[in-house]
Amino acid sequence: MSIRIYNTLGGKKEEFKPIREKKVGMYVCGPTVYDYSHIGHARSVVVFDVIARYLRSQGYEVTYIRNFTDVDDKIIKRANELGVDSLSVSEKFIEAFCKDMDALNVQRPDFEPKVTEYIEEIKAFVEKLIEQGKAYQTDGDVYFSVESFSGYGKLSGRKLEDMEAGARVEIDERKRNPFDFALWKAAKPGEPFWESRWGKGRPGWHIECSAMSNKLLGETFDIHGGGKDLIFPHHENEIAQSEGASDKTFARYWIHNGFVNINQEKMSKSLGNFLMIKDVLKTYHPEAIRVFLLSNHYRSPIDFTDKAMDEAGAALDKIYSLLERAETNIGAQISADAPGDYWRRFCEAMDDDFNTAKGLGIVFEAVRNINRSLDENAEMTPELKKQIGSDGSDILKIGSILGILAESHQTYFGKKKQKAIEEKSVDAAAIERMIQERTEARKSKNWARADEIRKQLEAMNIILEDRHDGTVWKAER
RNA sequence: GGCGGCAUAGCCAAGUGGUAAGGCAGCGGUCUGCAAAACCGCUAUUCUCCGGUUCAAAUCCGGAUGCCGCCUCCA
Structure with missing residues (x-):
């Protein structure tokens, strides 16, 4: 029996055939660490966690990589707001991310590369593109020329000509084409930087994934994943850089997960409805979160509600x-x-x-x-x-x-009881005493007293179950 | 404007050519002193609507309507 995967590249399900028999290289785009992780991150991470687990269960030897973007405008912005350096921001949120994902019972990927650890590889990658005439430098910036790559748009189904009508992109006179994107950005005062042939600067957003996947998985690998929003421009640009540089297929199967909505609304800054994993974990069991996330197909949108x-x-x-x-x-x-x-x-x-x-x-x-x-x-x-x-x-x-x-x-039910005891400030010993008294009442067929006790407990959100071997209690949800 | 997706019972949801999984809620029943839990039965002759292809369509094609996403360094 073979596995069939919906490939965003091509837009249909295809039989999964890894490059090397029974070995799978999988790269999934991880978070930009400038804030706590929200339930949408959880979906992406859980979905690919399950995919990796399943592939392994089917005998595949999986090399699973999920990166951290730890240099980025948003991180720098956050660092400036907090008056700290960007490294301490990224470190803090990487730690928080790992804590959340551990809580969600997510298995660690085989590698979790950080952009700051691959600066040399990134510079070499940019250099190669410049040598090939596919990237050019203006001032201290280096841009990738989208027109140098004939396949540009093949993942997202766009054509450069069509997009120019969109007019949503600001025209930057220094770019040859408005869709050219930065491989290397010159450092502004106060920003973190690395020395390079083009001056002090830092990597652009897309280049990291090309450079790191290339280093860890090679020029061509099996599965590349991420959230649907990454299809354009991020993954489109990764393809352009990587295939431009190697002239080989970059990733063979592209898997994209759908969004999590909150009460039918998209999570957005304007609505201020970002739901952080750490907050959801306060109310719900981590496995319940996984059940929720996995109860819809991974490509469909899913609506987070208290009812669900x-x-x-x-x-x-x-x-x-x-x-x-x-x-x-x-x-x-x-x-x-x-x-x-x-x-x-x-x-x-x-x-x-x-x-x-x-x-x-x-x-x-x-x-x-x-x-x-x-x-x-x-x-x-x-x-x-x-x-x-x-x-x-x-x-x-x-x-x-x-x-x-x-x-x-x-453990599962024990924790539930414990939670009820803490949150609803019920007294476990008192409950046991009441149950004991009720058991006595029942033995003497004093049903009125027995029912009275049950009612009292019910008022405390405690539900009783009379089983053959005794009475047990559960906390009402 | 360009590109893409979705529309299945009261709610959530699987199902991509062979006659509608599963969960929640509801109702009836079994069990129980009464309950709870569990189980059984009932709840879509039909899959937004209109055409078409086919022996056969929720599933394919065309059109209409509605909702949503991307084109903004948001997973």
């Missing part, structure tokens, strides 16, 4: 509850191994352009079927135990790709 997040949380509860029930019934811990039918169907969904939404549907089918099996069979026969262990194992294996179900159900 509550549903994602409920979905996660449902899966963990099933795992708890299954382990209790078979009297053993379930581990992710011995792939079965659900896993096979999950892989079919993922093979079709990483359809995580369909994959999650398969998880719920498994959950329902196992629950039914447990409802219908009072006797736990060895065969039944084996079946449930195997199906549960599929769920965990799928979870290991989606990056969910990484906790034990004890």
Whole structure:
């Protein structure tokens, strides 16, 4: 079974064939670190995290790279606002980014290159383009000449002639074509700079990805990803530079994820509705965030609402509850191994352009079927135990790709209780005492007292479940 | 102005030629002292609308309407 990927370059699904058998080079554009990361960054990072995990599960040896842009106008601006140097701004937000992504159970890429660590490679790349006559220098700036690259516009489906009518680009007399873009920018007073043949300056925005991917993955690699907004101009320009310099295909498969909207509105500075990951994490379990992000196809827009997040949380509860029930019934811990039918169907969904939404549907089918099996069979026969262990194992294996179900159900529900205790200032010991009293009341068939206690707890957002082996409590969402 | 995407039940959503996954909410039922949880059943004869191709279309083609994104160093 082969994997099919929707390639932005060409605009259709294609069978995925890596350059080297069973090896994949993947480069994803990371953040410009001038602020905390928002939920949109989370989507991009989670989507490509899942893609990397899935490819590895299918036997590919993946070299996954995600860069940090740590020199940039916005970082300099922020540094000036704060009265610190730009390096301390970028370091601070790189650290914050890593903290957020660790919280979201994102696996670290193999390399996380920073622009400031690849200045020599970038200068050499620019030099090469100048030698080839594809870039030119004016004052201390160096520009790439878009007209030197005949394929310019092939990724975004634009033509230079058409775009000139747009008139949204300021005319810079020093550029030969308004769409020429900076490879190297001369330093203004007070800006960070590196010495170069063209004077003191710093890299332009696009060149870093070309230089770093070239160094780490070679002139041609398999997958290049990022948010949809990067298609133009960023990725278009990367192609122009890289293919201009090497005369070879740059990246073979271009994958772009859709945006996250907030209550049907685009996140934007004017609306001031940027939703930071660190803030969302205060309210929702990180795995619920992943479930939410993966419940739509990665290319579609997705709408962040409290309702959608509550549903994602409920979905996660449902899966963990099933795992708890299954382990209790078979009297053993379930581990992710011995792939079965659900896993096979999950892989079919993922093979079709990483359809995580369909994959999650398969998880719920498994959950329902196992629950039914447990409802219908009072006797736990060895065969039944084996079946449930195997199906549960599929769920965990799928979870290991989606990056969910990484906790034990004890930890998961324990944390939920803990959170309820802290946030709603309930007293766990008091709850236990009340439950104890209710249990006594029930034994003596004092239903009125039993119901009264339950009502009291309900008022504290505590829900009771009377099970065969005792009463347990849960915090209402 | 140029380019691209989307439109599936009350809500979210998968489905790219073979007769509508899954989740949430709702209603009815099983279980329960009563609940909760879980399960079962019901809830789109139909996929924005109009044409066309085909034995067959939510799926392909043309058109209409509506919504959205990019063309601004926003993932």
